[in-house]
Amino acid sequence: MGRTVRDGLRLTAEQEQFVSLAAEFAAEEIRPRARAVDEADTESPLDVWEKASRLGLTSFMIPEKFGGGGVTDLLTQVLVQQELCHGDIGIGNLITSNGFFSAPVEHLGTPEQQERFLGPLTTERPPLTAVAVTEPGSGSDAASIQTSARRDGDSYVLNGQKTWISNAPYASQFVIFATVDPTRRSRGVTAFVVPRDAAGLTVGPPFQKMGQRAIVNAEVFLDDVRVPVENRLGDEGQGFAGLMRTFDASRILIGAATTGLARAALDFAADYARQRVQFGVPIIQHQAVAFRLADMATRVDTSHLLTVRAATLYDAGHAVAQESAMAKLVGSENAMWCTHAAVQTLGGYGYSREYPVERWMRDAKLEEIEEGTSDIQRLIISRGLGAR
Numbered sequence: 001m002g003r004t005v006r007d008g009l010r011l012t013a014e015q016e017q018f019v020s021l022a023a024e025f026a027a028e029e030i031r032p033r034a035r036a037v038d039e040a041d042t043e044s045p046l047d048v049w050e051k052a053s054r055l056g057l058t059s060f061m062i063p064e065k066f067g068g069g070g071v072t073d074l075l076t077q078v079l080v081q082q083e084l085c086h087g088d089i090g091i092g093n094l095i096t097s098n099g100f101f102s103a104p105v106e107h108l109g110t111p112e113q114q115e116r117f118l119g120p121l122t123t124e125r126p127p128l129t130a131v132a133v134t135e136p137g138s139g140s141d142a143a144s145i146q147t148s149a150r151r152d153g154d155s156y157v158l159n160g161q162k163t164w165i166s167n168a169p170y171a172s173q174f175v176i177f178a179t180v181d182p183t184r185r186s187r188g189v190t191a192f193v194v195p196r197d198a199a200g201l202t203v204g205p206p207f208q209k210m211g212q213r214a215i216v217n218a219e220v221f222l223d224d225v226r227v228p229v230e231n232r233l234g235d236e237g238q239g240f241a242g243l244m245r246t247f248d249a250s251r252i253l254i255g256a257a258t259t260g261l262a263r264a265a266l267d268f269a270a271d272y273a274r275q276r277v278q279f280g281v282p283i284i285q286h287q288a289v290a291f292r293l294a295d296m297a298t299r300v301d302t303s304h305l306l307t308v309r310a311a312t313l314y315d316a317g318h319a320v321a322q323e324s325a326m327a328k329l330v331g332s333e334n335a336m337w338c339t340h341a342a343v344q345t346l347g348g349y350g351y352s353r354e355y356p357v358e359r360w361m362r363d364a365k366l367e368e369i370e371e372g373t374s375d376i377q378r379l380i381i382s383r384g385l386g387a388r
Contacts, residue, residue, distance in 0.1 A: 009075075015079070018076060018079075018080050019076070019079045019080055019083055022081075023086070025052065025057060025084070026083055026092065029051055029087075030048065030084065030087030030091045034214075035356065037088070037090065037213060037214045038211075038213050038214075042206040042208060042216055043216070044128075044169075048094075048095075049095065053125065056069050058096070058121070059098065059121050061096065062118055062122055063106075063118075066115060066118040066121075067122030073315045074249055074252060074253075074311040074314045075308065075312055077096075077311070078256040078308065078311045081096060081257050082307075084260065085257040085258075085259075085261050086260040086264045088214065089212060089260065089261040089363050090211070090212035091214040092257060093212065093214070093215055093257055097129070097167055098121050098128065100129075100166075100250055101121075101130065101173070102117075102118055103249060103250065104239075104246050105117050105175065105193070105233060107242045107245050108238060108239070109234070113193070113230075113231075117173065127171070127172035128170040129171050129175075130171035130174045131174070131175045131177075132168075134163055135161060135162055135163060136161060136163050140373060140376045142240070142243060143185040143189065143240060144185065145178065145179055147160025147161070147177070148178060148179060148180075148182070151180070154229050155226045155227060157224055157226055158200075158225040159222055159223060160178065161220070162222075163220075164217050164219075164370075165217060165219065165220050166216075167216065168203050168216070168218040169216050172196050173193055173195055174195075174196070174201075174220065175192070175194075176192050176194050177189055177190070177243060178190060178239075187240070189237065189240035189243070190232060190237060191232070191234065191239035191242060191243070192227045193233065194231065198226070199226065200226070202221045203218050203221075204218045204219035204220070204221065209366075210366070211366055212363050244321075247371060247372065248320050250371055251325060251372065252310045252314060252320070252328070254328045254331060254367055254370075255307035255328050255330070255332075257331075258328075258364065258367050259304045259307055259331055261335045261339065261360055261363060262296070262299060262300045262303060262334050262335040262337075263300050264360060266297055266338060268342060268355075269293060270296075272346055273289050273293060283345075295341070299334040299337060300338065303330055303331040303334045306323075306327045306330050307327045309327075321384065325381050325384075329374055329381070332364070332374065335364040336364045336367075336368060338364075339360040342357040342361075343357050343358055
């Protein structure tokens with residue numbers, strides 16, 4: 001904490017309360033569980049999820065009229081996300097993952113759909129949810145998805161395969177993006193809310209991953225899954241625009257998550273360097289180590305300020321595709337750099353699983369890949385420059 005003063009941000013008492021709550025929960029509940037969750041490999045810490053839900057941390061971003069915390073401004077969400085992920089980025093992302101499901105429902109859904117699908121997420125024991133976009137042959141090119149949605153009377157029939165779906169083994173509901181006409185690319189993409197128990201929907205075994213193991217990923221198979229028309233979000237072909245708006249916000253939140261991770265790496269490495277003695281002095285007094293820590297601190301603040309700027313512009317209603325891409329690109333690559341630097345600072349201990357920095361380096365890598373690789377973020381930024 002203490003960042004808001006240095007950043008010149010003036011938060012309301014309510015905002016300060018949520019950020020302080022997240023920082024406290026991260027220190028007391030998230031950080032102590034992180035190593036065991038990583039060792040478990042393919043099990044989400046549902047007990048931590050339930051504790052977070054009782055405090056409102058799983059639904060604080062959902063509008064108050066649906067029973068949520070009503071913290072709908074992205075700036076506060078960014079500050080909360082950063083604190084949660086300072087504890088552990090995998091568990092922090094798990095705690096706020098229902099926000100990824102709620103975003104397309106809010107952007108595309110009718111008031112009746114919003115009440116029906118978001119209300120359960122604000123209960124005392126909310127379910128986990130998932131968003132299914134990625135396919136075996138469609139990653140960065142979301143407009144090329146092949147999962148089909150064929151209209152049949154008052155229903156749609158969905159067929160296809162999704163992969164790398166976060167929370168899939170636990171999710172009670174999915175927002176599934178399918179196409180009503182693959183030849184139309186983005187203009188055919190349509191979103192549907194599909195319950196877990198829908199006939200023909202099956203979930204594959206969990207993937208074994210390098211890092212961020214608190215969120216379990218798996219494939220989702222759709223075999224003639226019948227979805228009522230009233231579960232379609234928006235009109236046919238509106239799904240891609242809704243997805244891009246969701247990505248604008250979620251990429252900024254990734255920037256916040258990676259900033260929290262990078263700050264954790266800096267804090268741990270700096271504390272170690274103050275205590276570790278070599279050649280008669282703490283290693284922080286050796287220029288090679290001190291300069292590395294200085295670079296880490298500069299990168300942490302760069303990521304933080306880019307993310308805050310993007311969130312502020314988003315809240316003001318501006319188009320933020322470029323700023324969102326910058327926040328994710330810089331945040332993810334700085335987190336990778338800072339966690340690597342933390343391992344280097346700890347030397348042999350950094351390579352040991354007894355210390356968290358090797359886990360943090362593994363965790364950081366995902367954020368250079370998911371929701372658009374670093375290459376895609378550079379493409380978005382460069383296209384924006386060409387349009388000026």
